[in-house]
Amino acid sequence: MAAKRSYHHGDLRAALIAASFDQLADGGLPRFSVAAVARRLNVSSAAPYRHFPDRVHLLGAVSAVAAGDLRAAIETAAVEAGSDPAARLAAAAGAYVRYVARTGAGFSVIYAAELHDFPDEARREQTRALMTSLLDLGTATGVPSYQEAVLMVEATIAVAQGYTSLLADGFFARKAHSADAVADRATQAARSLAAPSRGAGS
C-alpha cells in the first residue's frame, strides 16, 4: 500500500512548491489540492500547513515562481530568436507553450481568479515584470502606438494560450503531437500576427 511516511525533509517549503508544479503538470488546476501535493512528497496532509496558512497561499507562491521562470524563458527565447522584433515576440509564444507544457503553470495559474483578492507583494512584482517583458517585446516591433503594442501582445499571448489549452485538453491527442511541435506552430502563428497589412518596415 502507501509508501511508508518516515520522510523528514530539509526544506519542505521549497519541496512543496516543486511538487506543486509536478501536480499542476499532471492534472492541471482542477485537480490541484494541498493533499495531493503532500501525497507526492510522502508527508502528511497536515505538513504543508506549517509552511503555508492555506491552499491559496501555496498557489500564490507557485504563481510567483512561475511568473519569474516564465519571464526568464521568454527572455531566453527572444535572445535566441535574433534581432527581428516580430520574430522575438513570436518566439515568446513558443516559449510559453513549452514552459506550460512542461510545468503546467501558465497564465491560468499565474493570474488565477482565486488569487485576485490575495495581496502578495512578491508575487505582484513577478507578474508585473513578466508583463513588462512582454510589452517591451511588443513595443519593439515598431507599431505606431503603445495601444497597438498592447493589442499585439495580447494577441500573441492568446495564440500561445490557445495552443496550450488545446494541448492540455487532449485536442491533439490522436495525432500524438509533441509539445515542441505544437510550440513551433504557436511560434509560426504568432509570427503571422505581426506581419499583416502594416509591416514593420525594414
Place this chain on the structure above:
Amino acid sequence: MAAKRSYHHGDLRAALIAASFDQLADGGLPRFSVAAVARRLNVSSAAPYRHFPDRVHLLGAVSAVAAGDLRAAIETAAVEAGSDPAARLAAAAGAYVRYVARTGAGFSVIYAAELHDFPDEARREQTRALMTSLLDLGTATGVPSYQEAVLMVEATIAVAQGYTSLLADGFFARKAHSADAVADRATQAARSLAAPSRGAGS
C-alpha cells in the same frame, strides 16, 4: 435559506442539461458537479441520477448539445461575414468566443479528457460535424493543400480558445472588456493569420 423543494419538473432531463450550461458559464468545468446542477433546479441531489447514470454521462450530453449549438453559431457567423473565405473562417473565431463566453461550454468541455473513454455515438456525430464545418471553412480559403487547411483551422481555433481562456481566467478583468469586444479582437487576430505575408507552411 434554501428555497423549498416542492418542485416537480415536466422534463427534468432537458432542464438538467440547460442548468449544466448555466453552471459551466458560472464556474467552469472545475466547479461543475452534479450536485451543483441539482441545486440550481431545486431538486434533490439524487434526482439527476434517474436521467443520467453518472456525472460523465451528463457531461457527455452537454458536450453533444454544445457541439451542435457551436456549429450552428459558426455557420451563422460565416454567412454574416459575407463571401471572403478568410473573413468567414475568422468570423468562426469570433463566434466561438461569443458562444463560450455565454455558455461556458467550449472545446475544453466538448473534448474534455474525462469523455475520451466514453463512446456516445450521438455525441461523436455532433463533434464530427463541428470539425467538418470548420475544415470546410479552412479548405475554402484556397490554401494549397488539405494539410495546410488543417493547420490554419487549428491556428484559428487556437486564437479563439486563447482569447476565451484569458477572458474566463479574468486576464482582461481590470479593463472590464466585454465579451463582444474580446470576440472582435479574436476575429481580427484570426483574420491576420490568413494574410499571406509569410508562407504558413514553409
Place this chain on the structure above:
DNA sequence: GTCTATATCTAGATAGAC
C-alpha cells in the same frame, strides 16, 4: 419521477503528541 436518507470518498483545516 422525485423525494429522503445514507454510505463512501476526498479535500481543507486545526489540535495536540513527539
Place this chain on the structure above:
DNA sequence: GTCTATCTAGATATAGAC
C-alpha cells in the same frame, strides 16, 4: 517540523419510500 487524529464540508452514487 512533522506526525496522528479529528472535524467540517461537499461530491458521487445507491436504496427504498411515496
